Amino acid sequence: MTIYPDNLTHQQAEKALAKFGSNILPEAKAQSLLLIFFRQFTGPFIYVLFAAAIFSYFLGQVINAFFILAVLVINAIIGTVQEFSAERAANALKKMVPSFANVIRDNKPIKIESQAVVPGDLVQLVSGDRIPADIILYDTNNLKINESMLTGESMGVDKFITKSLVKDLDITEDFIDMCNQNQVNKQQTCFAGTVVMNGRASGYVIATGTDTEIGQISEDIESVKTKPPLLVRIEEFTLRITYGILILISLIFMITLIRGDELGSVFLLGVALAVSAIPEGLPAAITVALAIGMRRMAKVQVIIRNLLAVEALGSCTYIASDKTGTLTVNEMTIQHIIFANGDAFMVSGEGVDSAGEVTLSVGQSNISVYNNLPYTIENCKNHKSGKELELLVNAGVLANESYLKETSQGWLGQGDMVDVAFLVLASKFKMNYQEVRSQYTELAQIPYESENAYCASVNQFEGKNILFVKGSVETLLEMCSFTNKVDQTIIEQQVDILSRDGFRVLGVAFRELETVPLEVGNALTDMIFIGMVGMIDPLRSDVISAVTACKMAHIKVAMITGDHPNTALALAQKAGIATKSMQAVTGKQLALAYVQSQTAFREFIHSTQVFARISPHQKREIVEQLMLDGDFVAVTGDGVNDAPALNHAHVGIAMGLRGTDVARESADIILTDDRFSSIVDGIAQGRIVYNNIRKVIFLLISTGAAEILLVMFSLLFGTPLPLLPLQLLWLNLVTNGIQDVALAFEPAEGNELKQPARAPDEPIFNRLMIERIIVNAIVMGCLAFAVFKWQIDRGAAEEEARNITLLLMVLFENVHVLNSRSEKLSIFKQYFFGNKFLLFGMLAAQGIHIGAMYTPGIRELLELSPVSLMQWSSLLGIAIFLIFVDELHKYFNH
DSSP: OOOOSSBBBBHHHHHHHHHHHHOOOEEEEEEEEOHHHHHHTTHHHHHHHHHHHHHHHTTTTTTHHHHHHHHHHHHHHHHHHHHHHHHHHHHHHHHOOOOOOEEEEEEEEEEEEEGOOOOOEEEETTOOOOOOOOOEEEEEEEEEEEHHHHHHOOOOOOOOSSSSSOOSSSSIIHHHHHTTTTTTOOGGGGGGEEEEEEEEEEEEEEGGGGGGGHHHTTTTOOOOOOOOHHHHHHHHHHHHHHHHHHHHHHHHHHHHHHHTHHHHHHHHHHHHHHHHOOOOTTHHHHHHHHHHHHHHHHHEEEEEEHHHHHHHTTSEEEEEEOSSTTTTOOOOEEEEEETTTTTEEOOOOOOOOOOEEEEEOOOOOOBBBSSSSOOHHHTTTTTTTTTHHHHHHHHHHHHHHHHHHHHTTTTEESSHHHHHHHHHHHTTTTHHHHHHHHOEEEEEEEEEEEETTEEEEEEEETTTTEEEEEEEHHHHHHHOOOOOHHHHHHHHHHHHHHHHHTTTTEEEEEEEEESOOOOOGGGOSSBEEEEEEEEEOOTOOOOOHHHHHHTTTTTTEEESSSSSSSHHHHHHHHTTTTTTTTTOHHHHHHHHHHHHHHHHHHHHHHHHHHSSSHHHHHHHHHHHHHHHHOOEEEEOOSSSSHHHHHSSSSEEEEEETTTOHHHHHHHHHEESOHHHHHHHHHHHHHHHHHHHHHHHHHHHHHHHHHHHHHHHHHHHHHHOSOOOOHHHHHHIIIHHHHHHHHHHTTOSSSOGOOOOOOOOOOOOHHHHHHHHHHHHHHHHHHHHHHHHHHHHTTTHHHHHHHHHHHHHHHHHHHHHHHHOOOOOOOGGGGGSOOOOHHHHHHHHHHHHHHHHHHHHHHHHHOOOOOOHHHHHHHHHHHHHHHHHHHHHHHHTTO
C-alpha cells in the first residue's frame, strides 16, 4: 500500500487529541444502586413471599410479616452488591482487549489503540478491520464494507472514490470542515464500527467519538442486557417450583378447611410450605458463581464476552483449531528457496530478525551466494539461477502489504506474517525493501484474500509493466503455462517434500503486460513460474502438553487450515493431534463429498482431525456437521475468514493479540495471549464453574426439600408445625444464605480434565443429582421430624421442641454443605481448607444462630433459647450421620 506524504506528525496528533478528545463512545449510563436494589424485588418467588407477608399482617401475625419483609430486603441488598460488583468486573474485562487501528504518522505506519485515533489521521484498512472512526476514502482497492450495524442490511456495500480530495495543510480543521459540509458522497465514506469485508483502502478521519455516525445514534440508545441461558433455565425452574407450591398450598388449604381446621393455622401452614420450597438465594448464588468464573478465567488469559461462555466452554467436546497463530507462534521464517530447474538455496536465521544469509543448499557446494557483500546484479550473475533469485525476492517485496522496522526492542513486523517473512528475506538478501517499493512504482494491486489464496501487484519494473503474483503453489500452477512439463512435475515433487516436513510452501510468478488492465484478475493467465519458498512456523511450546490434556479430558482436537495438506499433517502429528496413519482431508475432497451425499460428507469429516486447504465456508460446514452429530464445538480463529465458523460454533474463541476485529467481535471468548493452552485452562475453569453451580443448586434444593418434608410430616401425623415460617426464613437466610454464596468459591477438585465433558443436552437435574437430593432430603426431613415428635411425645413444650429442631436443621445444613463440595469425591479425600470462604460461612452461620439464642429481642422473636453443650453435641452427632449416608451413596455410584 502506498504511503501518502500528507499525514499527521506526532505533535499534530497530540494537539488534535487534546482538542477533539479520545475516540470513544459514551458508555451506557451506569444504573444507580437504588435502581439495582429495587430490581431485586422482581420474580415469582418474591411475589409469593410479598403475598405471604401481606396476608400475615392482616391475620394479625405482624412479626411474621415484618420478618418476611426483612428477609426480602436482606436478599435484595446481597443481590445488589453482587450485581454491582459483577458489572464492575465486566467493565474492567472490556478494557483488557483494546481495539487497534493502523495509521500513518510521521510518514511511518504504526499501530495504535483506536481510542487514540484523531481527526486528520491517515488510516489504512484491510479485510477484517473494524473501522475506528468516520473516514473519507483517499484510495480504495475492491473495498466492500459491512454496514449492517447501521442499516440492518447484511449485504456488503461497495465503496469507491467519487471525488478527488485536495487537502490543505491544516488537516484537523479545514479539511474536516469541508468533509462535514456534505461535499463528499457517502459512497466515499466509511463509518465507525462497520467492518471491512473485502479489499484494502486508506482514508482520512473526519469524525471521532460522539461526532461519528454511530456516536450520534448511540446517545439515543439504551443497552439491553440479555440473561445467560443458564440463569434463564434456573429462573424457569424457580417459576415451576412457585406454581407447584401454590397448587400444593391450595390443595392443603381445601383439605384442612374441609377437616375443620382454623383458618389462621391453615394459612400459617401454607406460608411455611412456601418459605420452605422457594430457594430465595439461588439466582444470586448462581450470578456469583458465574462472576467468579469470569474472574478466574481472566487470570488464565481467557476473557469472557458473555456469561453463556462461562458455562459453555466447560462443556465442549470438540475443539476445531486454526493452525497459524494458535497452534504455532505465527512468526514465519523462510528457510528454503527452490526453482523449477532444481536449484535450491538455504536461508539462515529465525523469526523477524534480519540476521542471516542466503547460501546454496548442501550438495550443491555450500558457498555463500553473496559472501556478505552488498547486493549487486553482478553477484547475482555468479550463479545460473541468480536472476531468478533476484526476481523472486523483488516479487516477494512488491506483492506484499506488510512492514518491517527495527525498534529498541528488536525487529518488529506489522501485517501478515507470511508477507513479513518475505521482507526479512529481502533484508538478508542485502536489499532495502522500502527503496525497492519506491523505485518500482505500484500501478495496481489485488490484495490477499483467503478465498483467493494469492495476492498480486503490477509494478513499473525495469521499464516494463510487470505483474507479480504470490500465493499457494497449487493456485499459481493453474495460472502458469509451462513449455516443459518436467518443470511442473519437479515443482509438485518439491512441494510434497517440503510440506511433508512441515513447511508452508508459497510460489511466486510473474508476467509482462502491455498495458495495465482495469481488472488485474483478468490478466492472471500465461504466468511464468519463478520459484517457491519453504517457510516454517514452529509449534508453540505449550501445544503438545495442551493437546495431551484435551485427550485426557475426552475432548477431540482438530486442525482446520488453509495450508497445504502435507504441512498441516506434519504439524498435527508433531502436536499429537493426528496419528501416523491419519490422512488430511482437503477442501476439494470435502466439496466432492458434499455434492455426492450427506453421508459421504459426514464420513469424511469423522475420518480425520486434520483439514487442509479449507475455505471459510467449508470451515463453517465442518463445524455445523460436528454440531449436528452431537458434539459441543469450540472454534478458534484470528482472521476474517474464521468469523463465519466462530459465529456459528457453540463457543467461538478469538485471538486477542493478533486476531482481527471481526474475529474478536464474532467470538464469545478472547484469548489475551493467543496460546492454545489457555483454551485448555479455560475449559478446566468452565467445568469448575458449572460444577459449582450444580453444588449450589444441590445444597439449596435438597435442604428446601427436607424442610417441605418436615412440614408435610406434621400434616400427616397431626402434630404442630415443627418450624414456624419465621424460623424457616431464618434458617434459609442464616445458613443457606451465607453458605450457598461461599460454595460458589469452591476451587478445582483436581479431576476436571480427567472426566468426559457432559452431554450437550444433559439437564442440570440429571439422575445423579435427583438421587442425591431425594436421599439427603429424606434423611434430614425424617430425622428432624423424629426429633421434634420425640420431644412432643415426651411432653416438651412446642417452643422448646422447635428450638431443638431448628438447631438440628442448622447443623444439618452446616454438615450438608460439606457433602455438597463434590458429587463423587469423598469429603475425606478433599483438602479441608481448600475453600476458606466456605469454612468461614459455616462458622458464621453456626455462630450467628447460637448468638441469636442469647440476644434479647431476636431470641423472643424467633422463640429461641440457649441449649447445653451436651444437647448441642448430641444434635451434631445426629447431623454427622448425614455425611455417612452421602458417603455411602458416593461409594456405590463411583
